[in-house]
Amino acid sequence: MTRQRALIVDDEPDIRELLEITLGRMKLDTRCARNVKEAREWLSKEPFDLCLTDMRMPDGTGIELVQYISQRHPQMPVAMITAYGSLDTAVNALKAGAFDFLTKPVDLNRLRELVNSALRLGSVDNQKLPVDSRLLGDSPPMNSLRKQIHKLARSQAPVYISGESGSGKELVARLIHESGPRTEQPFVPVNCGAIPSELMESEFFGHKKGSFTGAIEDKQGLFQAANGGTLFLDEVADLPLAMQVKLLRAIQEKAVRPVGGQQEVVVDVRILSATHKDLGAEVAAERFRQDLFYRLNVIELRVPALRERREDISQLANAMLARLATGSGASPATLTSEALDKLKCYRFPGNVRELENMLERAYTLCEGDEISAGDLRLADASPGGDASEASLAEIDNLEDHLEEIERKLIMQALEETRWNRTAAAQRLGLTFRSMRYRLKKLGID
Template sequence: MTARQRALIVDDEPDIRELLEITLGRMKLDTRNARNLKEARDWLAKESFDLCLTDMRLPDGSGLDLVQHIQQRYPQTPVAMITAYGSLDTAVNALKAGAFDFVTKPVDLARLRELVNSALRLSDKASEPGAVDSRLLGDSPPMRALRSQIGKLARSQAPVYISGESGSGKELVARLIHEQGPRSEQPFVPVNCGAIPSELMESEFFGHRKGSFTGAIEDKQGLFQAANGGTLFLDEVADLPLAMQVKLLRAIQEKAIRPVGGQQEVVVDVRILCATHKDLAAEVAAERFRQDLYYRLNVIELRVPPLRERREDIQQLATAMLERLSGSAQSPARLAPEALDKLKSYRFPGNVRELENMLERAYTLCEADVIQAIDLRLSEAPCAANGEDASLVNIDNLEDHLESIERKLIMQALEETRWNRTAAAQRLGLSFRSMRYRLKKLGID
């Protein structure tokens, strides 16, 4: 006979504890209850739990303290926060601390059952081996850290902002977060926000009712409804127009959408992941992106490193790509040592996507399935290894040209040190004072 799953309920209000015990009991869960932090910690030390539900305010501390305690000592136990209605900031803080999800008072029982089922699916997946390594290649420290972060974020329902340059693999990271989490059996719906015409955006996101505008000949589901129960991945979210940002913010806060031409709101259960190659904080500062939406999307930020920060992974990536390109050939194409050296010294402004395109082109040009340095055509590439123009032709002003080279080298150093000016100065062999002077002279903020 299979042992029943067990939940720990932590709340100082007897009525709430009783309501939760009855609801979870009907879901065939055994329950234990605690009135405060001390009792909760005692139960956790004595028994193992598949789920913990805790109130935010407890007589001897905060529910956040319990979230952190469980994160540190019992990381396989999902913990959900019960918060007062309207206290979204509190819920966001709980998600940042490591809570799986949250539910507001007065507790909606349908929403609670949905949350519990998701948490139990997460417990079931805890012992499954991850599928991250087969697609997210690389043994460099940044990639090992990224895989670890994906595993942790998959266990949460918090919105995640995935930052990184074009071609670095942001959509793959989003897909892996979805597949490792409790929503893996539900849809993963990716959408490029920059590819939707602004006049169709509301209909695409929220759907429309028949006759709501010219050409609306039937009801249509929007992206939120298509992703219901699963994950909606908003790629290039910085390209959303301001008017649409307001509507998206409301949909995220209310967990409901109103189709164009519809009279009733439709409840949706969607986890939001988003990405952009732009600096979203800079877009907020320039007033092109709403600050309140930024805070809702950027509960947790996950940075995908550019290829130049993990050059030691290039050989492994290239080998896997060439095996895929070679298909059913008995022996896959390979890189000559000189070609591999060339790749390792190249900056890859287009990241993994550029490497893949480069190898695909070289594979069609090479002889005897061996890619030589000349087949890579790096001399024709848009960016040389050191970031400088290779030609000095048509220089009208030497000072301007030298300033341009200086700017490129400083920008490269700043990018590679994640805008740490002290580290960038050390990389360039400059004192911090000299670096500060040059940044001011070149107008680099």
């Protein structure tokens, strides 16, 4: 069996020797280059499965080599070796296309993990990616999104996924994880807005028995649960500032300290994050730390809103109706042409999630196997708008209209917090008692 090859690029003989010995013990063939020129010569002569490059070299930089390899050998993972504490350099390398980075002095355990992860990436590339089966739509925005997912899956860089509520940000995060070398390891999603602030540190980092009232045994945190895999921080903008500081340190140090613990626990976790809010605006308003934003937003991936890809609505609706029929054991329903036109004109503030809820309701209420425009209950929605944008002439009763707007906002907050009423109340700026009163008044169970 042909041994896999690694290219080592560093102008320090001691570092080259250390890397060569370590990779040799991992059964890799290695070639060494002292500068960018020699590295390019090796790349022109032989194929490689991995490249490890230093940042500073006599005739150029590691980032220049990363860009060169990304353009001419896009399937080859490149890892950058940077000086300790040079996280800005590491971030720039990741943006340039580096797979991951190491800091000097090189931790050999971390080096072995990185190499194994990079080599697994080659086997993932040869498999059929699981993107198309769940990420429906053939519109240009969706085809572009698929390409970006495939590209980002090859990196270990933190990705900030932006997009409106209900657009599918968690699915995109899951596909990035499953399409990359960490696919066999855990994918741990967490809604940051649904965790009470007093429990956040324990939830994220774990705790030791007896560290606080109620800590009757040691508990593993979310970072430890995601070790080797991916931690997805949904609604990351909802983290309180005190927790943002601790999260930043955990990301920078790649280690966490459980509440009540004396020792830090090393963790290998890829961070993906998302929020429906404008995180840049949150930074400007000083509700989100700029340094944490910089670490999370190494690469931004925007998920398009449903109204930006209306040509996908027919395909999405048919797939959803087929799934509903399978789940109920009944025959599938179809949309009338009028109903489909109605959907294509609707603004969909709740995006794909709203479409799914709408079709589930219509499927339950429709007569026979056909869903009409009336079954969708969109008579009060003007084309391209929603109930909150209705004109004065369209409003028969102000109280009913305001109640409908209130219902939509509360339902949206509940869905975003996975029906955690306390977190939904906080998001809407309500007390829990006020939230409970509104739920009862609107008949929301």
